[in-house]
Amino acid sequence: MTKLVYILNGPNLNLLGKRQPEIYGNETLSNVEEKCRRLIVGTKLQLKFKQSNAEYQLIDWIHEARQEAHAIIINAAGYTHTSIAILDALNTFDGTVIEVHISDIKAREKFRHHSYISLRADEEVVGKGTKGYLIALQSIIKKLV
Ligand code: CA2
Numbered sequence: 726m727t728k729l730v731y732i733l734n735g736p737n738l739n740l741l742g743k744r745q746p747e748i749y750g751n752e753t754l755s756n757v758e759e760k761c762r763r764l765i766v767g768t769k770l771q772l773k774f775k776q777s778n779a780e781y782q783l784i785d786w787i788h789e790a791r792q793e794a795h796a797i798i799i800n801a802a803g804y805t806h807t808s809i810a811i812l813d814a815l816n817t818f819d820g821t822v823i824e825v826h827i828s829d830i831k832a833r834e835k836f837r838h839h840s841y842i843s844l845r846a847d848e849e850v851v852g853k854g855t856k857g858y859l860i861a862l863q864s865i866i867k868k869l870v
Contacts, residue, residue, distance in 0.1 A: 727769050728795040728869050732761060732858065733786055734776035735802030741827075741855070749827050752855045764862050768870045780804055780811065787814040795869055796821040798861045805830070805840045815845040821868060823861040826851045 734754060742753035758774045765772060773794070777783055783801065790797050797818060804811055805826070815822055822845055829852030830837040843849055848864060850857040 727771050729771050729773065729790075729793050730765075730796045730798065730862070730865055730869075731786060731790045731794045732758075732772060732774045732862075733783055733797060733799045733801070734774075735783060735800060735804045736778040738800060738802050739776050739778070750854050757855050757858050761858055761862055764859055765866070768866055770866065770869060780808060783811055784814045787811070787818060790820075791818050794818075794820060796823070796865045798823045798825055798858065798865065799842060799846075800825045800827070800858075801842050805842050806837055808841055812841040812844055815842065821848075821865060822846045823864060824849045824851075825857045825861050827854055827857060828852060 738754055741749055742751050742756065754776055761772060761774060775786055783804065787797065797820065799822065801808060801811055824840065824842045824846035830840065832852070848861070850861045853860055
């Protein structure tokens, strides 16, 4: 049976690899998606890899995931630190949730230290660069395959 994994990316992550490489590295979000797709070859997993700058869109995708996905990997970007609404949506999801941050949010400005997403996340992968997405996906592969 095929199992679906959602990888959700929040605001400004469409600029990955195009600005601030000293913080977020040189890889674009398409590169990251490509590597994630390569990692699941030969498994029975399928990916939906998405990015939006809109909070409601991320919430709608989480609702969609409730119907069809076994796991969500989420980098909610700036909404990590503000969005009770995204936390509420994740709390309605029964599968595994892994929170990813490219940078080490605890080593940055104080306003980035708190994460609403971490209140629901089963695992967190933080400060590993864009490799964090692959680490999270590997963990899902171990659990689901
Ligand atoms: O480290 C992460 O992955 C963050 O989720 C990235 C967010 C930031 O607000 C969080 O505190 C930590 C920012 C995403 C913005 O991404 C950009 C990437 C390249 C250039 C400009 C923005």
